[in-house]
Amino acid sequence: MKIVFMGTPEFAAICLEEILNSKHEVVGVITVPDKPAGRGQKLSQSAVAKLAIEKNLKLLQPEKLKNPEFLEELNSLDTDAFVVVAFRMLPKEVWQIPAKGTFNLHASLLPQYRGAAPINWAIINGETETGVTTFLIDEKIDTGNILLKEKVQILPDDNAGTLHDKLAESGKKLIIETLNGLENNSIQPQPQENPGELKPAPKIFKEDCKIDWSEPIEKIHNKIRGLSPYPAAWTNFIQDNESKSVKIYKGYFEHNQENSDKPGQIKFEKNQIKILLSDGIYYVEELQPEGKKRMTDKDFVNGLQDKSDWKIS
Numbered sequence: 516m517k518i519v520f521m522g523t524p525e526f527a528a529i530c531l532e533e534i535l536n537s538k539h540e541v542v543g544v545i546t547v548p549d550k551p552a553g554r555g556q557k558l559s560q561s562a563v564a565k566l567a568i569e570k571n572l573k574l575l576q577p578e579k580l581k582n583p584e585f586l587e588e589l590n591s592l593d594t595d596a597f598v599v600v601a602f603r604m605l606p607k608e609v610w611q612i613p614a615k616g617t618f619n620l621h622a623s624l625l626p627q628y629r630g631a632a633p634i635n636w637a638i639i640n641g642e643t644e645t646g647v648t649t650f651l652i653d654e655k656i657d658t659g660n661i662l663l664k665e666k667v668q669i670l671p672d673d674n675a676g677t678l679h680d681k682l683a684e685s686g687k688k689l690i691i692e693t694l695n696g697l698e699n700n701s702i703q704p705q706p707q708e709n710p711g712e713l714k715p716a717p718k719i720f721k722e723d724c725k726i727d728w729s730e731p732i733e734k735i736h737n738k739i740r741g742l743s744p745y746p747a748a749w750t751n752f753i754q755d756n757e758s759k760s761v762k763i764y765k766g767y768f769e770h771n772q773e774n775s776d777k778p779g780q781i782k783f784e785k786n787q788i789k790i791l792l793s794d795g796i797y798y799v800e801e802l803q804p805e806g807k808k809r810m811t812d813k814d815f816v817n818g819l820q821d822k823s824d825w826k827i828s
Contacts, residue, residue, distance in 0.1 A: 516539050516540070516595035516596055516615065516694060516697070516698050517539075517540050517542045517592070517593060517594045517595045517596075518534060518539050518540065518541050518542065518594065518595065518596055518597070518598055518694070519541075519542060519543040519544070519545065519589065519592060519594045519596075519597045519598070519613070520534060520541055520543070520544050520545070520563075520597075520598050520600075521544075521545040521546070521597060521598070521599045521600070521602045521605075522546060522561075522563045522599065522600040522601050522602050523546055523547050523561045523562070523563055523601055523602055523603075524561065524562055524563075524601050525562040525683075526600065526601050526622070526679060526682075526683050526686075527562065527563050527600035527601045527602070528562035528563050528565070528566045529683040529684075529686075529687055530598075530600045530620060530683070530686060530687045530690050531544065531563060531566055531567075531600075532566065532687075533687035533688070533690065533691060534598065534687075534690060534691070534694070535570060537691050537694070539691075539694050541572055542573065542592050542593075542594060543572070543573045543574075543575060543589070543592050543594070544563060544564075544566075544567040544572050544573065544574050544575070545574075545575045545576070545577070545589075545602075546561045546563040546564045546567070546574070546575075546576055546602075547561055547564075547576065547603075548576045548577075548578055549561075549564065549576065564576065573592075575588065575589075580603075580605060580606055580608075580609055581606050581608055586608055586609070589609065589612060590612060594612065594613045595613055595614055595615050595697075595698075596613045596614075596615040596616060596617070596618065596694065596697055597609075597610065597612070597613050597616075597617035597618070598617075598618060598620070598690060598694070599617060599618065599619040599620070599652065600619070600620045600686070600690075604656060605617065605652055607654065610652045610653075615697045615698075616651050616652075616697070617651070617652045618649050618650060618651050618652065618659075618662055618693060618697075619649070619650055619651075619652050619657075619659070620647060620648070620649050620686050620689065620690055621633065621647065621648045621649075621650065621657055622634050622645070622647055622679075622682045622686065623637065623645055623646065623647075623648065623716065624644075624645060624646040624647075624648060624664055624666065625648040625650060625657060625661060625664075625707055626657075626658070626707040626708065626709070626710065626713060627710065627713065627714050628645070628714055628715070628716040629656060629657035629658070629713070629715060629716060630656070630657065630715050630716035630717045630718070631716065631717060631718040631719075632716050632717065632718060632719045633645070633716040634675050634678050634679050634682060635675050635716070635719055635741050635742060636714070636715070636716040636717075636741070637669060637678070637716075637741075638669060638673065638674065638675060638678060638737060638740055638741030639737055639738050639741035639742070640714060640737070640741075641733070641734070641737045642669055643668065643669050644666055644667070644668055644669060645666075645667055645669055645678070645682070646664055646665050646666040646667045646682075646685070647664070647665050647667065647682055647685050647686040647689050648661060648662075648663070648664045648665075649661075649662040649663045649664075649689055649690065649693040650662055650704075650707070651704055658707060659704075659707075660704035660705060660706055660707070661704065661705045661706075661707055662693050662696070662697075662702050662704055663689055663692055663693050663696070663702065664689075665685050665686075665688075665689050667681050667682055667685050673740065674740040674741070674743040674744070674764075674765070675740070675741055675742060675743055675744070675745065676743065676744045676745075719742070719746060721746070721749075724742050724746055724747060724748050724749055725748075725749055725750065726738060726739070726748050726749065726750045726763070726827075728750070728778070728779060728790070728792060728827055728828075729793075731794060732768045732770065732792055732794050732795045732797060733768070735768075735792075735797060736766065736767070736768050736797070739763050739764070739765070739766060740765070743763075743764040743765060744764060747762040747763070747764060747803070748762065748763050748764075749761060749762045749763065750763065750827050750828070751827065751828045752781065752804070752825060752826075752827060753825070753826045753827070753828055754821070754824060754825045754826075755824070758828065759804060759805045760804075760805040761802050761803065761804050761805065762802060762803040762809075763799055763801070763802050764800075764801040764802065764803070764809065765799075765800040765801040766797055766798050766799045766800050766801075767797075767798050767800065768795050768796065768797045768798065769795055769796050769798075770794060770795040771794075771795050771796065777791055778791055778792050778793040779791065779792075779826050779827055779828070780825070780826055781825035781826060781827060782825075783816045783819065783822040783825070786812060786813040786816045786817065787812055787816070788802070788812045788815060788816065790827055798812070799812055800812050802815060
């Protein structure tokens, strides 16, 4: 089939590469316009744009998806299906164009975790299973009829980065299965089930990433790994009334009740960073102090001159 692919980040680029290696033909790629980024404000391309240029594919980067010239060009490609991965909400004028429809790959088992950050929220909420879903796009976000699903296990040592890679691996294969099924009419779209309580996956902002140390220690641990490596959970380390923001990427915990009289203290012992909490100890293994590079607990402790009277907030 002739395919137009729409996407932006690395997750989408991995899926595009898989389609390029399949029997289907990519006749166009749509991604966001290049944007200024970094200190020099140089124009930065999306991962999908870079791959499209590398593979010499027709690349469209419209500012507005309802632009008449863009819609005319899209119609002229004579496409069988549109594939969407981590892009943006499409107007009806776009998704109704192809004969076989427009489908999206979403990194959860829909209808759970609709929204912009399904990978992060599944780990933050302590799930042991998630997956990928292909579904037909309609007027609302992530609510269209299901085409195919694939389950993926979340292991105790997974973080958002490792789960991203597992879901991309599973998702790229599901896209090819979906394209093949649409081509031979072997897939029957099914309405999304109503499971009762829906768990959302809204976009994550900086304030959402601040660690609340009063929460149960396991919940804190899930938040840290669910936000690692990006956007990263953070807290404040305080000494002598001086507060510095610190991102925490990795750690582990042990339960005990011995610290209930001194929660919030930080102890540095045997090159370890121990945060004393009311229900246990959290050991920070990888962190990034404000204005410095990411480092191990050992490097951080070795760089300290005064190791007394540290707290978190």
